[in-house]
Amino acid sequence: MTEREKMGLGLWYDANFDPELCAQRDEAAALCLAFNNADPRDAAEKARLQKLLLPNASEKSGVMPPFQTDYGYNCYIGAGTGINRGAYLMDGARITIGENCFIGPNCGMYTANHPLCYAERNRGYEQAEPITIGDNVWIGGDVTILPGVTIGSGAVIGAGSVVTKDIPADTLAYGNPCKPRRRITEADKVLEN
Numbered sequence: 399m400t401e402r403e404k405m406g407l408g409l410w411y412d413a414n415f416d417p418e419l420c421a422q423r424d425e426a427a428a429l430c431l432a433f434n435n436a437d438p439r440d441a442a443e444k445a446r447l448q449k450l451l452l453p454n455a456s457e458k459s460g461v462m463p464p465f466q467t468d469y470g471y472n473c474y475i476g477a478g479t480g481i482n483r484g485a486y487l488m489d490g491a492r493i494t495i496g497e498n499c500f501i502g503p504n505c506g507m508y509t510a511n512h513p514l515c516y517a518e519r520n521r522g523y524e525q526a527e528p529i530t531i532g533d534n535v536w537i538g539g540d541v542t543i544l545p546g547v548t549i550g551s552g553a554v555i556g557a558g559s560v561v562t563k564d565i566p567a568d569t570l571a572y573g574n575p576c577k578p579r580r581r582i583t584e585a586d587k588v589l590e591n
Contacts (some may be wrong), residue, residue: 405490405526413510414522415491426451434463443580455496472509481505490526493517495552496533502559503539511545532567541576552582 401419413419429451436444455461455475460476462483467473472489475481476497484504487493493508495501509526513519529543532551543549543561553565553585556572565571569578 405524408491408511408525408527410523412522413524423468426467429470430464430466433461434465436463446485482539488523491528491545493529493531495531496535498534499531500536502537502541504540505537505541505543507543508541509545531569538572554582557590 401416433447456477458477478498482503483499527546530548538557552566552568559576560574561576
């Protein structure tokens with residue numbers, strides 16, 4: 399079994415020294431560099447580079463530079479979703495972001511876990527767990543999302559939060575660690591229909 403196959407199955411794998419994974423991260427880094435340095439007035443070139451970097455993202459999603467990802471192919475981004483500046487999607491495992499999500503600046507989504515024992519960590523071992531974000535989620539600036547977390551549709555995550563556990567749908571959550579604070583209800587509407 400290859401290290402990439404182990405990574406995809408959520409097993410411990412050699413993340414740091416496997417030649418195939420190292421080459422894939424180098425390719426993603428080169429694409430990030432090109433994407434981040436593209437002329438912002440050249441929409442066609444930005445779209446072309448985004449498609450190469452994020453082949454599983456909707457063409458109707460938007461990513462603002464600077465942006466970083468480890469592989470890119472494990473990022474699934476829905477239509478209408480916007481990812482603001484400074485995001486890092488560490489996609490050893492699948493990162494799924496639904497439709498019409500607002501992802502604030504400097505958001506970090508980290509799928510990687512490392513061994514607690516330094517001898518194993520120094521040998522390059524890692525385990526990746528997926529992150530899933532439902533539709534219509536708003537994630538404030540400087541939010542950190544840890545491995546294995548699911549955020550339900552319609553949730554709002556306050557700025558600066560560290561999300562260590564699942565957050566239910568239609569819930570306002572914030573803090574370090576991030577905790578559900580209350581349901582989002584009709585009373586939260588700012589406009590009359």
